[in-house]
Amino acid sequence: MSSDDPAEVNPDLYRVVFENERVRVLEYLDHPGDMTRPHIHPDSVMITASAFDRRLVHGDQEVTVHLEAGEVRWLDAQTHSGHNIGANDTHTFFVELKEPRLSGSTTERTLGPSAP
Amino acid sequence: MSSDDPAEVNPDLYRVVFENERVRVLEYLDHPGDMTRPHIHPDSVMITASAFDRRLVHGDQEVTVHLEAGEVRWLDAQTHSGHNIGANDTHTFFVELKEPRLSGSTTERTLGPSAP
Numbered sequence: 001m002s003s004d005d006p007a008e009v010n011p012d013l014y015r016v017v018f019e020n021e022r023v024r025v026l027e028y029l030d031h032p033g034d035m036t037r038p039h040i041h042p043d044s045v046m047i048t049a050s051a052f053d054r055r056l057v058h059g060d061q062e063v064t065v066h067l068e069a070g071e072v073r074w075l076d077a078q079t080h081s082g083h084n085i086g087a088n089d090t091h092t093f094f095v096e097l098k099e100p101r102l103s104g105s106t107t108e109r110t111l112g113p114s115a116p
Numbered sequence: 117m118s119s120d121d122p123a124e125v126n127p128d129l130y131r132v133v134f135e136n137e138r139v140r141v142l143e144y145l146d147h148p149g150d151m152t153r154p155h156i157h158p159d160s161v162m163i164t165a166s167a168f169d170r171r172l173v174h175g176d177q178e179v180t181v182h183l184e185a186g187e188v189r190w191l192d193a194q195t196h197s198g199h200n201i202g203a204n205d206t207h208t209f210f211v212e213l214k215e216p217r218l219s220g221s222t223t224e225r226t227l228g229p230s231a232p
Contacts, residue, residue, distance in 0.1 A: 017188045018161070018188045018189070018190060018232075020190055021217075021218075022159060022213060022217065023161055023190075023211075023213070025161060025163075025188045027188070043138060045134070045139055045141060045211045047141075047163050047209050047211075049165075049186060070165060072133045072134045072141045072143070072209065073134070074134060074136055074139075093163050093188065095139075095161045095163075095211045097138060097139070097213070099215060099218050101137075101138065102137075102215050116134075
C-alpha cells in the first residue's frame with residue numbers, strides 16, 4: 001500500500017484486523033470531532049458497528065453520510081478524508097479487496113458509500 | 117450460485133443484503149437449536165455481530181466454534197452445515213468474494229473460520 005494507506009496515515013483510527021492474499025480488513029474507531037487525513041480505499045465493503053454522521057471530502061466534492069449500526073455498503077475505490085460530525089463514536093469495518101477488478105465496469109465512481 | 121447456495125437452501129436464516137459484480141454480502145440470523153442444511157460458501161470474510169457457539173460439520177469432519185461479537189475471520193471456500201449449540205442467537209455477516217482466486221494458493225483449506 002502507498003503512504004496514502006489509511007492504516008499508515010491514521011494509525012490511531014484505523015487498525016488492520018485481518019489480512020491474506022485476497023483481502024485486508026480494517027476496523028475504524030473514532031470520537032466526535034475526529035478527522036482523518038486524506039487516504040485511499042480500494043474497492044471495499046463497509047459494515048457498520050455503530051450509527052454515525054460523517055462528512056467525506058475529496059477535492060471540491062463533499063458528501064454527508066448518516067448510517068445506522070449493522071448497515072452494509074459498497075465503497076468504490078477512492079481517495080477522501082472524513083470528519084465525524086455527529087455526537088457519537090464511529091465504529092465500522094472495511095473489507096478491502098486486494099485483487100484488481102476483473103470486470104471493466106465503466107460505472108462512474110461514487111464519493112462515499114453506495115446507496116443501499 | 118448453485119442450489120447449494122445458503123440463501124436458497126436456508127432462506128429463513130440467510131438474507132442477501134448487498135450484491136454487485138465483485139461481492140455478495142449475506143446476513144445470517146438464527147436462534148438456539150437452529151440447524152442449516154449443507155451449503156457452499158465461496159472464499160469469504162465473516163464479521164460477527166453477536167457472540168455465538170456453533171458446531172460445523174462436513175462429512176466426517178466436525179469443528180466447534182466460539183466467537184465474540186465484533187470478530188473478523190476468513191472462511192476458506194467450503195461446504196458445511198451448521199448448528200447453533202449455544203444459548204444465544206447467532207448474528208453474523210459474510211462478505212463473499214465472487215471472483216476466482218488469482219493466486220494459486222495450495223494451502224490446505226480449513227473447515228470453519230480461520231484462526232484469528
